[in-house]
Amino acid sequence: MLQRKKASLLLEDGSLFHGFSFGAEIPTQGEIVFNTGMMSYPESMTDPSYAGQVIVFTYPLIGNYGVPAQKREHQIVQNMESEKIQCRAIIVAEYSDHYAHPTAAKSLEHWLKEEKISALTGIDTRALTKKLREHGTMLGKIIFDTPLHEPFLDPNEQNLVASVSTKQRIVYGDGPFHILVIDCGIKHGILRSLSRPDTTLIRVPWDYDFTDEIEMYDGIVISNGPGDPKMCDKTIQHLRQAIQTYIPLFGICLGIQLLALAAGANTYKLKYGHRSQNQPCIDLITKRCFITAQNHGFAIEKNTLPESWNTWFINANDGTIEGIQHATKPIFAVQFHPEACSGPKDTSWLFDYFLQEIKKYKQQQTVLTQPHG
Known part of the structure; x- marks a missing residue:
């Protein structure tokens, strides 16, 4: 192992974990969360849902396949989930100084320093993860020679x-x-899944007021994103008007929480969230179980959905709501990521389902606007 600078993680309860720096030597802080995935650290680190957070990777060896060069097609990143690293920092048990992969263009260490992101290795991630599971997600600081005051x-x-x-x-x-x-912090995997020969995607800011031009669109997608959904008051207000219509709506991750709040339900913060590529979810209609990729710290509070809404999916581990749909309108949302990236694509059919609803809606609108007599 190369000679590395000592650094530590200080948790808000005073706990201290000592390790070594292998990223930018910049003191930082954020919400400490753990990801139990075994692969795809570039995808996780570039997921905007991790904004404000420090990721603890529970898989013991990280960095052994390096980082690929970013590929773009038609303004969409093809092999990562955004244009840059989104998390505040990462923490690993063991960083691999040596990497090898046909697509690797640089080491993880080089990428972290290039983007000025802090990283710690040599941390007991098992003990840290157990602490977060027992006490819940905590705030923390990465410190070097002097404390971060x-x-x-x-x-x-x-x-x-x-x-x-x-x-x-x-x-x-x-x-x-x-x-x-x-766009509430959209993963480019969602854009890739929606980009097809028969679609035009119009990506707009989180607070864009589309209510006066809703007839211009054939469907609406509400993306994933970071933080507390209740902070997105403008988006919720716009969605509250949109669900009064019959335009197809599809919410993903944060999108399901925003849609639920717009419908009148409530959301709450999970103890330590769901961040992995192996979360089992049960379709309450078919009783089938799907393995899903997830990254969220908030969820919909049970028994707060209005009568016109149904629970569609639940998490097989803890029973939390993972999917909802309107009883009579083509409006639905899921808490997991059907585009995966990374993870299993068991639920990628949801994009096809959404496009089928769009085609039905478009046909109905065409019939309604045709002259009669």
Whole structure:
């Protein structure tokens, strides 16, 4: 192992974990969360849902396949989930100095330093994860020679969505079906899954007011994103008007929470969240179980959904709500990531289902607008 600078993780309860730096030597702080996935650290680190957070990777060896060069097609990143690292820092048990993979363009260490992101190795991640499971998600600071004297700041008290959402309108494709994509911190995997020869995606900021032009679109997607959904008051207000119509709506991750709040339900913070690629979810209609990729710290409170809404999926581990749908309208949402990236694609059919609903809606609108007599 190379000679590395000593660094530590200080938790808000005073616990101290000692290790070594292998990223940028910049003191930082955030919400400490753990990810139990065995692979795909570049995808996780570039997921905007991790904004404000420090990721603890529970898999013991990280960095052994390096980092690929970023690939783009039609303005969409093809092999990562955004254009840059989104988390505040990462913590691993053992960083691999040596890497090998046909697509690797640089080491994880080089990438971290390039993007000025802190990282610790040599940490007892088993003990740290057990602590987070027992006590719940905690705030923490990565410190070097001198303590970080700033008070602990909870990122969930900020509007993190505003910091990761697009600042301008972006159009992808030129197909006949026009889909409005509300960007609350969207993963590019969702854009890749929606980009098809027959779709045009119109990606807009989180607070974009589309209510006066809703007839211009054939469907609406509400993306994933970081933080407390209740911070997105403008999005909730716009969705409250949208669900009064019959336009197809599809919410993903944060999107399900925003849709639920717009419908009148409540959300709450989970003890330590769901962050892995192996979360089992049960379809309450078919009774089938799907393995899903997840990354969220909030959920819908049971028994708060209005009567016009049904629970569609539940988590087989803890029974939390993982999917909802309107009883009479083509409006639905899931807490997991059907695009995976990374993870199993067991539920990628949901994108096909959404596009089928869009086609039905488009046909109905065509019939209604045709002259009679």
